[in-house]
Each structure stands twice: as C-alpha cells, then as structure tokens.
Amino acid sequence: MIGIVGGGISGLLLLHLLIESGRDALVFESADQPGGVMQSRRLEGPRGPVTVDLGPQRMRLTPALLEVLEALDLVDSLQRAPAGIPFTIYHRGKLHPAPLSLHDALRTDLISLGGKVRAAADLVTPAPKAGESVADALTRKLGPEVYRRLAGPLLGGLYGSDPAQMDARHSLVPILRRTGSRRSLIAGLLRAASWERAPVISFREGMGALPSAIARRYADQLRLGEEVRSVSPSPGGGFRIESEGGVWTVEQVVLTLPAPRAAPVVTASAPEAAARLAKLRYNPLAIVPLVTSVDDLSKKTGSGFKMTMDEPAATRGVTAHEALFGRQGLFTAFLGGMGAEAVVDLPSEEIEALATADFERVTGADATPLLVHRTWMPAWDRSWAALDDLTLPRGIHLCAAFSERPGILGRLENARRLLAELEGRPNARVPSN
Ligand SMILES: Cc1cc2nc3c(=O)[nH]c(=O)nc-3n(C[C@H](O)[C@H](O)[C@H](O)COP(=O)(O)OP(=O)(O)OC[C@H]3O[C@@H](n4cnc5c(N)ncnc54)[C@H](O)[C@@H]3O)c2cc1C
Known part of the structure; x- marks a missing residue:
C-alpha cells in the first residue's frame, strides 16, 4: 500500500x-x-449562471492527458478553445497582440525599433546561468525594453513571481534545456511555440x-x-x-x-x-472573476491580457473565458504575486474595486466582480x-x-x-x- x-x-x-x-x-x-x-464554482452572475475557476484556468490536451481523460470518461465534457487566439499586452493605453513569432516580433509596435535591434544580442550572448536573477538574465540577453514589456510579464505571470527574486537556474535554465536551445531565449521560445499545438482545454463544469x-x-x-x-x-x-x-x-x-x-x-x-x-516561499494571489455586459470584448483582449512591468496597476493579468470557452462576458483577473503581494491583504471590497477599475481602464468596458478568492503559488525564487x-x-x-x-x-x-x-x-x- x-x-x-x-x-x-x-x-x-x-x-x-x-x-x-x-x-x-x-x-x-x-x-x-x-x-x-x-x-471551480457555479455562480450567479449579472448575465446568468456562470462557471468560474478559482485556480488553474486551462491546460493543453497532450496525448498523455487525453489517455487520462479517456480512462475517466471525461472526453465528452471537454471544451476546446479555438486555435491561435493571441493574448495581448497592455502598454501605454493600448492592447497589443503578444508577438510570439518572428514575423509578429518584427512588426509589433509594442517594442521600438531600437528595442528589437537590442534583442538580437540574445543570439550571441551566453545562456542564462545559475546565480543570475531571471530579471538580469532577460535584460542582459533581450535588453531592458523587451524584458519590461514582454518577457518579464510573460515569465513573471507564469510563475506569479517577481523575476528580480528568481534565480535563473530554477526556471529559465530548465525551460531553455527543455526546448533544446543552448543559449538563445528567442530560439527556445520559437521552438516551444511551434510545439504548443495541443489544443487549450477546460471542461463544461470548469477545471x-x-x-x-x-x-x-x-x-x-x-x-x-x-x-x-x-x-x-x-x-x-x-x-x-x-x-x-x-x-x-x-x-x-x-x-x-x-x-x-x-x-x-x-x-x-x-x-x-x-x-x-x-x-x-509562496506568493499570495487574489483571483477576481469579472462579468462585463459588453459583448465580443475578447475581439480586443484576445485570450486575455497582461500588464507591462511599468504599468501602475494592481492587476497583473486577466484571462478571457469568453474567448477561450464561450463563457459569456466572463474574465478572470489575477492580482498579487510579482512583488505586489501586499494587495492580497486588502479587504475584499478594495481588491474588487482595484480589479474592476483596472479592467475598465484597459478595456473601456464595465465589469461586475463575482467574488475574491485568495490562493498561493510556489515562488520559485x-x-x-x-x-x-x-x-x-x-x-x-x-x-x-x-x-x-x-x-x-x-x-x-x-x-x-x-x-x-x-x-x-x-x-x-x-x-x-
Ligand atoms: C492561481 C493559480 C493559477 C494556475 N493556473 C494554471 C493554469 O492555468 N494551467 C496549469 O496547468 N496550471 C496552473 N496552475 C498550477 C497548477 O494549478 C498547480 O501546479 C497544481 O494544481 C498543484 O497541485 P498540487 O496537487 O501539487 O497542489 P495543491 O493543489 O496545493 O494540493 C495539495 C493538497 O494537499 C492538501 N493538504 C495540505 N496539508 C495537508 C495535510 N497535512 N494532510 C493532508 N492533506 C493536506 C491540501 O488541502 C491540498 O488539497 C495554477 C495555480 C494557481 C495557484
């Protein structure tokens, strides 16, 4: 036993x-x-009952996971997100599709021409090394602009942690090893993006x-x-x-x-x-499901949005369940983590007000908060x-x-x-x- x-x-x-x-x-x-x-919970929202996730929001349907879901007779309740919906990054009053291919990276207006040229140093600079912080490694290889506007929000968001406190050996180095790229973050990211073809999924009853x-x-x-x-x-x-x-x-x-x-x-x-x-150390996070009365907002937000590191906002990221799984008007805001842990200690009404204000500023649409859920994530720092x-x-x-x-x-x-x-x-x- x-x-x-x-x-x-x-x-x-x-x-x-x-x-x-x-x-x-x-x-x-x-x-x-x-x-x-x-x-997951079924809650009564302003547009009717809605399924909200209080932890993970989605996963990828890989062959190994499909085997498990088949054994559990869960395949019929799967929800698959439409392929290729980009996520977006909020910078200086505008949502930009995240440039995750070479084609998009060259054309994006999220990064200046100087920032793009600086990022090419990634190809010739040494790989991130043990002892170096993730923030230092990303800045050294990609330049400060790409770090603050794209790579920092991506990696910090993934771990809910502050890249300045994370040692590269616990996160960046294993990620790079997994992609098979010896030194280039860009080559590794492009390779990983090409693998990630497995559909993004949830279930009708939520995760x-x-x-x-x-x-x-x-x-x-x-x-x-x-x-x-x-x-x-x-x-x-x-x-x-x-x-x-x-x-x-x-x-x-x-x-x-x-x-x-x-x-x-x-x-x-x-x-x-x-x-x-x-x-x-574990980082505290607050999750706030929000329902907007505006239809088709995810045409603007894609599968959700992240804030650049310079954006003065309590919210670090928002997932668009409307775009992913057709849950009408539902978005989920994440606050805390990434060096902003203190926000999680605020009273729930204040957290709701912060999440709603950030959402309305970024999208221009109204939002009704459904609850505040406090959780935590390993900091990998x-x-x-x-x-x-x-x-x-x-x-x-x-x-x-x-x-x-x-x-x-x-x-x-x-x-x-x-x-x-x-x-x-x-x-x-x-x-x-
Ligand atoms: C907010 C958030 C968003 C996330 N988003 C995603 C995502 O979108 N996609 C994704 O793939 N992953 C995501 N993750 C990561 C993923 O959800 C976690 O890695 C995973 O769920 C962790 O599961 P676990 O069983 O290891 O730990 P836990 O879920 O923490 O489970 C540990 C269990 O141990 C129990 N326990 C504690 N002490 C005792 C004790 N003394 N005796 C008995 N039981 C005890 C607890 O009650 C708990 O049920 C997210 C995580 C969080 C927190």
Whole structure:
C-alpha cells in the first residue's frame, strides 16, 4: 500500500496511475473536497449562471492527458478553445497582440525599433546561468525594453513571481534545456511555440471537473477531511501515517503537499529536510472573476491580457473565458504575486474595486466582480536554494508542484515518472507532453 499525502491534482493523478497499474494506494486530504488549488464554482452572475475557476484556468490536451481523460470518461465534457487566439499586452493605453513569432516580433509596435535591434544580442550572448536573477538574465540577453514589456510579464505571470527574486537556474535554465536551445531565449521560445499545438482545454463544469472525476472514481481510496500530522518509520517496516482519523501503516509514502505544509509532516522522521522545506516561499494571489455586459470584448483582449512591468496597476493579468470557452462576458483577473503581494491583504471590497477599475481602464468596458478568492503559488525564487541536497528517508517520495515542473501537465509528468520509479523502471523515458 502506498500512502499519498495531499489530494490536490498531483496526489489524485498519481492515485489514478497507481490503481490503473494494479497497485494499492490511499490518499489523505485535509480539506472536505478534493482538488487542492484546482477548484471551480457555479455562480450567479449579472448575465446568468456562470462557471468560474478559482485556480488553474486551462491546460493543453497532450496525448498523455487525453489517455487520462479517456480512462475517466471525461472526453465528452471537454471544451476546446479555438486555435491561435493571441493574448495581448497592455502598454501605454493600448492592447497589443503578444508577438510570439518572428514575423509578429518584427512588426509589433509594442517594442521600438531600437528595442528589437537590442534583442538580437540574445543570439550571441551566453545562456542564462545559475546565480543570475531571471530579471538580469532577460535584460542582459533581450535588453531592458523587451524584458519590461514582454518577457518579464510573460515569465513573471507564469510563475506569479517577481523575476528580480528568481534565480535563473530554477526556471529559465530548465525551460531553455527543455526546448533544446543552448543559449538563445528567442530560439527556445520559437521552438516551444511551434510545439504548443495541443489544443487549450477546460471542461463544461470548469477545471475542477478533473479532480472531481478522479475522486468519484476512486472514492474508496480517498480519505477527505483527514489532515496528516506526521509520517514516521514503522517499527515493523514501512511508515506510520498519523492523521486526524487514526494511524495507518503503509509501505511507502508520497508527499504531494505545498512545502510549508509538508515540513511539519516530516519533522519527526527527517528534521533536516523539514527545515529546508519550511524555507520555501509562496506568493499570495487574489483571483477576481469579472462579468462585463459588453459583448465580443475578447475581439480586443484576445485570450486575455497582461500588464507591462511599468504599468501602475494592481492587476497583473486577466484571462478571457469568453474567448477561450464561450463563457459569456466572463474574465478572470489575477492580482498579487510579482512583488505586489501586499494587495492580497486588502479587504475584499478594495481588491474588487482595484480589479474592476483596472479592467475598465484597459478595456473601456464595465465589469461586475463575482467574488475574491485568495490562493498561493510556489515562488520559485532564491529560497529554492533550500532544496539543494534535500534528502528524505528511503521510501518517502516527493511528487509536488514545488519540486518539479509546475502546471498540470508538469504534475502528470511527475506522477508518471514516480510511477516508473516505484515499478523499478527509474530510467524509463516519460514523454514530457
Ligand atoms: C492561481 C493559480 C493559477 C494556475 N493556473 C494554471 C493554469 O492555468 N494551467 C496549469 O496547468 N496550471 C496552473 N496552475 C498550477 C497548477 O494549478 C498547480 O501546479 C497544481 O494544481 C498543484 O497541485 P498540487 O496537487 O501539487 O497542489 P495543491 O493543489 O496545493 O494540493 C495539495 C493538497 O494537499 C492538501 N493538504 C495540505 N496539508 C495537508 C495535510 N497535512 N494532510 C493532508 N492533506 C493536506 C491540501 O488541502 C491540498 O488539497 C495554477 C495555480 C494557481 C495557484
């Protein structure tokens, strides 16, 4: 029996893969509902009921994910975004389509001619290196203008983190390695853009449909409302999982929790690892779903918009669910992260007012906020140095969003790799998509 601590999407995907491969596993989840940050709600909006996502907003339908969705009978409730909708960047009073191809980069008016010429230095300058901040690496290679108007908002938005606080070795270097580009960020980005052909998807019931389906399928292997307090070696071999509901003995344990939650769980069995895990920083974020009364606004915003680093706004990015999944008038604003964490501490009415004002300024359209949801994201900043030489007792494994590629596809890849390891195939090739 394998004990999985945490019933977010990492723990649930792993549970699915383990059971499908004929192994026995049990998930312990402290909340009363499964899914962790991956939650959706049906809310009453000014234009009628609407499905909102309170965590991830979308993912790509890769072959590995399709296999999972087919096994869970989820294919019929898939929603596919139309191909090729650009996202936009707000700069000096105007939304610009993000230039993500060479053709668009040469023509965009988001970047001046001087900025474009400066960005060509990327081709001849050394690759980002360990110890260099992401902000410094992007500025050195692409120039300050491309960093502040395009690359910074893109990367900072992806991680919800401040590029000046992120060490290139934890984010940029692995991204570049994944694209196969040795030194050029532009070549890597163009290559990644050409791979990203897999359709962008969600579900009719929102992203929460995926964890809900796994939880329904394996209800007997899922213990909800059961917070794990500690994991320690069992005198007879294996591990004791002590939870609110009692004590369980399992052969191996997989931790899928956020690092600050994993630390106290392993304090007794691995105090040094616990101290390291406790050091990792997470950025608070506020999510505000907004409904506008204006039709077809996404013709202007594309699949959503990001702010340049110079834009004085509390909102860092907005997703257009209308354009992606036909949810009429629905946009979701993200505030906080990227060095602007303090905004998340404001009262909800003030956060709603900031999100609405930013939205109205950028789009010229009205908006009604539906709620404020506070969440967090691993910062992938310099505090990640604490993971160097992290060792856990043999038989305790990590399959967590802070330890490997974040994002749902990263979580699936991590679970597939761990499954191969548990089956004694540590060198098995796990496709990255
Ligand atoms: C706002 C936001 C937007 C995102 N957008 C996208 C996106 O559009 N596309 C994408 O691919 N990815 C996106 N991501 C990333 C992706 O959602 C996450 O990487 C992924 O959902 C993390 O899942 P997880 O299971 O690792 O962690 P979590 O979801 O944090 O799950 C961990 C679980 O452990 C439980 N737990 C904690 N302590 C204990 C304990 N002691 N005992 C038992 N259980 C415990 C928690 O209750 C929780 O359910 C986004 C993330 C956020 C926060």
